[in-house]
Amino acid sequence: MPFTTELTRRFGLRHPVLSAPMGAVAGGRLAAAVSRAGGLGLLGPGYHDADWVDAEFAAAAGERVGIGFITWDLERTPARLDAALAHRPAAVMLSFGDARRFVPPIRRAGAALVLQVQTLAAARRAAELEPDLIVAQGTEAGGHGSSRALFPLLPAVVDAVAPIPVLAAGGIADGRGLVAALALGACGALIGTRFYAAEEAIGSDAVKRRLVERGGDDTVRTAIFDIVRKLPWPEPYTGRAVANEFSAHWHDHEAELRRALPEESARYAAAVTNGDLDTTVLWGGEALDLVHDVQPAERILLRIMREAEATRRRLAAPDIS
Amino acid sequence: MPFTTELTRRFGLRHPVLSAPMGAVAGGRLAAAVSRAGGLGLLGPGYHDADWVDAEFAAAAGERVGIGFITWDLERTPARLDAALAHRPAAVMLSFGDARRFVPPIRRAGAALVLQVQTLAAARRAAELEPDLIVAQGTEAGGHGSSRALFPLLPAVVDAVAPIPVLAAGGIADGRGLVAALALGACGALIGTRFYAAEEAIGSDAVKRRLVERGGDDTVRTAIFDIVRKLPWPEPYTGRAVANEFSAHWHDHEAELRRALPEESARYAAAVTNGDLDTTVLWGGEALDLVHDVQPAERILLRIMREAEATRRRLAAPDIS
Numbered sequence: 108m109p110f111t112t113e114l115t116r117r118f119g120l121r122h123p124v125l126s127a128p129m130g131a132v133a134g135g136r137l138a139a140a141v142s143r144a145g146g147l148g149l150l151g152p153g154y155h156d157a158d159w160v161d162a163e164f165a166a167a168a169g170e171r172v173g174i175g176f177i178t179w180d181l182e183r184t185p186a187r188l189d190a191a192l193a194h195r196p197a198a199v200m201l202s203f204g205d206a207r208r209f210v211p212p213i214r215r216a217g218a219a220l221v222l223q224v225q226t227l228a229a230a231r232r233a234a235e236l237e238p239d240l241i242v243a244q245g246t247e248a249g250g251h252g253s254s255r256a257l258f259p260l261l262p263a264v265v266d267a268v269a270p271i272p273v274l275a276a277g278g279i280a281d282g283r284g285l286v287a288a289l290a291l292g293a294c295g296a297l298i299g300t301r302f303y304a305a306e307e308a309i310g311s312d313a314v315k316r317r318l319v320e321r322g323g324d325d326t327v328r329t330a331i332f333d334i335v336r337k338l339p340w341p342e343p344y345t346g347r348a349v350a351n352e353f354s355a356h357w358h359d360h361e362a363e364l365r366r367a368l369p370e371e372s373a374r375y376a377a378a379v380t381n382g383d384l385d386t387t388v389l390w391g392g393e394a395l396d397l398v399h400d401v402q403p404a405e406r407i408l409l410r411i412m413r414e415a416e417a418t419r420r421r422l423a424a425p426d427i428s
Numbered sequence: 429m430p431f432t433t434e435l436t437r438r439f440g441l442r443h444p445v446l447s448a449p450m451g452a453v454a455g456g457r458l459a460a461a462v463s464r465a466g467g468l469g470l471l472g473p474g475y476h477d478a479d480w481v482d483a484e485f486a487a488a489a490g491e492r493v494g495i496g497f498i499t500w501d502l503e504r505t506p507a508r509l510d511a512a513l514a515h516r517p518a519a520v521m522l523s524f525g526d527a528r529r530f531v532p533p534i535r536r537a538g539a540a541l542v543l544q545v546q547t548l549a550a551a552r553r554a555a556e557l558e559p560d561l562i563v564a565q566g567t568e569a570g571g572h573g574s575s576r577a578l579f580p581l582l583p584a585v586v587d588a589v590a591p592i593p594v595l596a597a598g599g600i601a602d603g604r605g606l607v608a609a610l611a612l613g614a615c616g617a618l619i620g621t622r623f624y625a626a627e628e629a630i631g632s633d634a635v636k637r638r639l640v641e642r643g644g645d646d647t648v649r650t651a652i653f654d655i656v657r658k659l660p661w662p663e664p665y666t667g668r669a670v671a672n673e674f675s676a677h678w679h680d681h682e683a684e685l686r687r688a689l690p691e692e693s694a695r696y697a698a699a700v701t702n703g704d705l706d707t708t709v710l711w712g713g714e715a716l717d718l719v720h721d722v723q724p725a726e727r728i729l730l731r732i733m734r735e736a737e738a739t740r741r742r743l744a745a746p747d748i749s
Contacts, residue, residue: 112749226645247577256568256577256714259599259644263717278580287608290739294749323580324547393577396584418611423744428433428615
């Protein structure tokens with residue numbers, strides 16, 4: 108039986124799943140593969156410029172995809188939004204900042220407006236902009252986010268912003284998680300980390316191998332990778348990364364890191380050049396425990412849907428477990 | 429249709445719900461009311477002595493209940509376990525510490541052994557003791573716990589400790605959450621904060637009113653209330669509390685608090701005497717967003733089960749949302 112929700116109806120999807128706009132990871136190949144498999148893929152330009160946006164829409168090769176921006180960073184170079192809108196994205200998702208100024212152009216371009224929030228208070232503010240979708244993101248998510256956990260945040264957001272449909276993000280990597288999100292009132296799931304370990308994601312074999320090897324206990328939510336890269340992330344946002352030597356040394360010692368910035372930033376830049384994963388950041392969510400292999404995105408999505416259908420049947424049976 | 433799981437079968441319950449052993453909150457009246465309504469109530473002695481245990485088993489008036497201890501604190505006065513076992517509890521739950529020395533007496537008394545964990549690594553260690561149940565507790569839980577979020581932790585623990593059944597704890601306060609926990613592979617839910625706002629819970633009207641008024645955004649996971657009370661909680665455990673003036677001042681300033689301890693501990697003790705909620709701790713989980721009233725425990729549990737049944741039907745329908 109298909110999973111029909113407000114999300115699948117609105118976007119004409121076969122499956123209630125969006126792939127997350129992971130910055131510099133979710134390029135056109137990944138987004139297109141997710142859309143082709145029946146979900147909706149989102150491009151993640153991260154801090155990249157309009158040329159990246161053009162190149163990755165080109166890589167999506169005409170498949171219908173969306174795009175997600177870091178709102179405070181988009182304010183610094185808003186031309187990237189125009190570049191994106193010229194490609195007629197199905198949806199534009201904005202996270203981490205004040206989205207108001209970007210609503211009119213997104214509306215004019217006919218793209219769906221998707222706003223991601225991390226607290227109940229932010230969900231209420233986002234609802235005032237009457238978006239097509241609100242994404243409730245839990246602290247378990249890989250990459251940037253905040254401190255509230257998805258399990259209780261999601262139903263609270265659903266109640267507060269009804270009738271705006273709500274998508275669940277953070278910690279979802281299999282069909283059990285998708286059905287749990289639907290149980291909590293979501294219309295679908297935005298999935299990141301699991302699709303980072305997709306063949307089509309931008310990232311080296313070494314990076315994807317590490318994602319498979321590490322688990323949720325090995326992740327840490329921290330500001331240190333933004334501090335050393337001199338990225339002006341505003342409060343309350345931090346990033347969840349796979350712990351490494353750099354985080355073991357500096358996490359919870361942010362003031363010392365700021366004092367050591369000249370040397371540490373240079374050392375970090377060299378590590379980026381060398382592909383040194385013991386120093387550079389590897390974003391990953393707590394759902395890494397559920398990531399056991401690197402697969403094509405289509406296979407990942409179809410496995411999630413098979414598991415979801417089995418979970419749905421299990422919950423409908425007299426003996427649930 | 430009843431919710432039949434390994435939990436309901438093993439304990440002969442009508443509903444797959446345990447009330448959490450909230451320290452000095454979950455007394456005999458609450459535990460008995462939950463058991464009478466078809467779940468299983470657990471007593472929470474917290475730091476109280478064997479006399480408290482005896483008195484609260486007496487208050488349970490013969491209803492079958494269980495009990496939960498803080499493991500590291502039980503090591504300081506292990507006679508409390510003997511006192512508890514003399515009352516033939518249905519289950520003994522141990523959290524926060526090394527449970528090994530307590531397993532033989534619990535087994536000899538014929539009580540079910542329940543071990544609560546907060547990480548995947550701890551779940552694997554707990555499984556070696558072959559408990560009857562493992563509780564996977566998420567960071568969203570009120571009171572003591574740790575940093576991993578329930579949504580991704582729960583299925584990872586289920587996979588790692590199978591065939592030992594796993595109960596979900598943290599962030600669950602309604603029927604949507606119960607069904608989400610079952611979707612993620614749990615055999616039921618351990619519910620705390622929602623039952624703190626039960627008429628039978630130990631706590632003043634002012635405390636319960638504040639629980640109803642505050643939400644998940646207002647909670648903070650912190651060590652400061654343990655520091656000021658000079659309680660030697662080991663790492664990695666902290667407690668989630670409703671934020672107040674004391675936490676606004678001291679959270680993230682633990683070193684300063686330790687230096688100010690003589691005065692602050694005296695001031696805190698006075699605040700306890702005065703019932704000053706702007707200084708003293710009020711444990712509460714992120715699920716406070718879903719707590720809108722103080723009700724008898726039976727009504728709370730039956731409402732959860734009605735919502736769960738509605739959620740189950742919604743998930744089985746062609747159009748889920």
